Amino acid sequence: MPRTPRTSSRTAKTAATAALALAGVTLSLASAGSASAASLATWDKVAHCESTDDWQINTGNGFYGGLQILLSTWNAYGGRQYATYPHQATKQQQILIAEKILAGQGATAWGSCGAGAGLANDHATPYPTTPPAPVGMVHLTAADLTGDGKKDLVGVESATGNLYLYPGNGDGTLGDRVRIGSGWGTMSKLAAADFTGDGKADLAAVENSTGNLYVYPGSGTAGGMNTFGERVQIGAGWGGMRDLTALDTNKDGKADLLAIDSGGALWAYPGSGRAAGMNTLGDRVQIGSGWSTMAELASPGDLNGDGTADLVAVDPAGALWKYPTTGSLNGMNTLGDRNRIGTGWNSMRQLVGADFNGDGKGDLDAVEAPTGSTGSFYFYPGNGNGGFADRAAIGNGW
DSSP states (O other), X not given: OOOOOTTXXXXXXXXXXXXXXXXXXXOOHHHHOSOOOOOHHHHHHHHHHHHTTOTTOOOSSSEETTTTEEHHHHHHTXXXXXXXXXXXXXXXXXXXXXXHHHHHHOGGGGHHHHHHTTGGGOOOOSOOSOOOOOOXXXXXXXXXXXXXXXXXXXXXXXXXXXXXXXXXXXXXXXXXXXXXXXXGGGEEEEEEEOOSXXXXXXXXXXXTTTOOEEEEOBOSSOOGGGSBOOOXXXXXXXXXXXXXXXXXXXXXXXXXXXXXXXTSOEEEEOBOOOSSSTTSBOXXXXXXXXXTTOEEEEEEEOSSSSSSOEEEEEOTTOOEXXXXXXXXXXXXXXXXXXXXXXXXXXXEEEEEEEOTTSSSSOEEEXXXXXXXXXXXXXXXXXXSSSSBOOOEEEESOO
8 A cells, every 4th residue: 555645734835836736827937936947866855755755656635646746737737648647657757747847836836845855946957868758649539530330539649749540340449540630749638529510520629839629620531631621719728628528418419528627627518510610619517526636538428228428537546437417418417426337447548438339339448558658459348237348459559
């Protein structure tokens, strides 16, 4: 069992700083300390104070890993390129994200531990050489993008920024991938669905540098680099949102977009079914709270045969939870009571849902890989009773 970090209770000053980070507020460097980098030895001192040198610690207090980073801060500074939660990343990866936090918020982001370690006065670089590039496929999403009635998979190759389409075979397996875009290293938070109401699946994505939300209208065919048309902006201020997931919450036949904000609120943006533009999504409705520790949101479809789509998510302990939709976009009553449908999912990442084998039951795909490495891709067929049957490996090097 992991030991409790020395500073798990946190000082009032650190709690205040964490609250600012949670709200997405960036402290000025003038008030927070001028350091924008620190040596490996100094980060080791911070970790010794914060977690007694346990880089994989997760005590359930909302702070994760050796440097006790909030999940919302981890997401805001790009940590998801490495792992879902900070404690699942390597020491080097945690420090690389901490360097970004230090540059943005200053040494007071670690309260007395940062001050005691001399974090504000150290200007060295912890890793002088270029760190390894992120590996594997990221930002996976699924829909029938080729118009053949089978669910396909789309994702970004992290090392190159290329966008690939993996055509579904209709039995849970995937065909040979096809490159359908380049330069997607600047985009994230992909979600596929028919957002424009023309019967063709589109791709929504957030531009990292601006926080703008774009829709790339689908052509309905496997057209290589012409699979999607010219993008159209449909929103702004999406930089602080995460885990974008397409789901028809109210059974009106129009795809809605779900997302979690930096404060842990879960929102539904109802789809209008209109052509891509700033009216593609309606006014958002809060449908949940306390989601700050939940991750890997995905919509497999109908898991239990009640005719409504379900939502799944993973908690920090690795439990997989199902949240049934009620079929009505009704504020905090949009989702029914959750129930646990799996354990040990903290070893899985890049969850993506759809009816991949065409049997009318919701399925999941997910990557199992050590931190910083590629791994196997698995298909979890829905059993129709709210859970999944035995998984099958459908790919390697993911």
